[in-house]
Amino acid sequence: MGEIQSQRAKQNKAMLAKKQKNKRIKRVRFIITALIIFTAGAYMFRNSNESILGENRIEGSNIMLVNKTYMLEDSFVPKDLVRVDIDFLPDATEEERYMTQKAAGALKELVNGAAKDGVILTGLSGYRSYETQRTLYNYNIEVNGQTYADKYVAPPGGSEHQLGEAMDLATELGWITEGCPEAQWIAANAHKYGFIVRYESGKEDITGYNYEPWHVRYVGKQTAQRIYEESLTLEEYAEK
Numbered sequence: 001m002g003e004i005q006s007q008r009a010k011q012n013k014a015m016l017a018k019k020q021k022n023k024r025i026k027r028v029r030f031i032i033t034a035l036i037i038f039t040a041g042a043y044m045f046r047n048s049n050e051s052i053l054g055e056n057r058i059e060g061s062n063i064m065l066v067n068k069t070y071m072l073e074d075s076f077v078p079k080d081l082v083r084v085d086i087d088f089l090p091d092a093t094e095e096e097r098y099m100t101q102k103a104a105g106a107l108k109e110l111v112n113g114a115a116k117d118g119v120i121l122t123g124l125s126g127y128r129s130y131e132t133q134r135t136l137y138n139y140n141i142e143v144n145g146q147t148y149a150d151k152y153v154a155p156p157g158g159s160e161h162q163l164g165e166a167m168d169l170a171t172e173l174g175w176i177t178e179g180c181p182e183a184q185w186i187a188a189n190a191h192k193y194g195f196i197v198r199y200e201s202g203k204e205d206i207t208g209y210n211y212e213p214w215h216v217r218y219v220g221k222q223t224a225q226r227i228y229e230e231s232l233t234l235e236e237y238a239e240k
């Protein structure tokens with residue numbers, strides 16, 4: 001009897017040890033799996049950011065080209081958005097009052113420069129998130145149909161407003177129209193502050209957008225000067 005009992009005790013001990021070993025293996029397996037998932041996730045995230053910058057960046061510069069061909073991914077959000085310190089039309093949403101730090105500073109100088117020439121410019125729409133673009137696009141399809149939406153509204157990721165480097169300017173009271181004093185001032189002076197009129201008249205086939213005298217894009221003074229002097233679109237500049 002005594003011997004059987006002690007044998008059973010030995011078996012129990014062995015089983016317990018085996019159970020504990022299994023538990024340990026399970027724990028190690030869990031940690032390894034968690035590590036693999038974390039590493040893969042971090043790698044994919046890093047990769048998606050790199051591919052966004054890689055595809056859109058104009059060679060030899062920090063300037064990003066965004067249009068209906070070179071679109072931004074839904075995960076793209078500029079890192080240094082700040083509230084632009086200029087007057088906005090009351091229609092502007094909170095999100096639209098933001099730009100990247102450099103663009104915001106340059107735009108304030110532009111607006112101050114215009115004021116010195118007696119031209120009052122206000123802000124209407126700056127940063128536009130992917131989500132906002134998607135809402136706007138879907139709303140237009142619903143109300144005006146697919147054909148209209150494709151012609152007049154940027155598909156989500158296809159608006160350079162997502163870069164936080166573009167601003168739709170306005171007058172003191174509302175929209176800037178073709179040939180108005182504000183449009184004339186912008187066309188003649190924006191480059192001095194590092195901005196270009198992004199969608200020029202007669203270049204619709206290249207930019208994919210109709211003429212927008214109110215839409216300025218920050219590219220830095222040197223590039224803006226060259227684009228202004230050579231009457232280029234950003235697409236043409238990218239190919240040079």
Ligand SMILES: [Zn+2]
Binds near residue numbers: 161166167212215
């Ligand atoms: Zn715009």
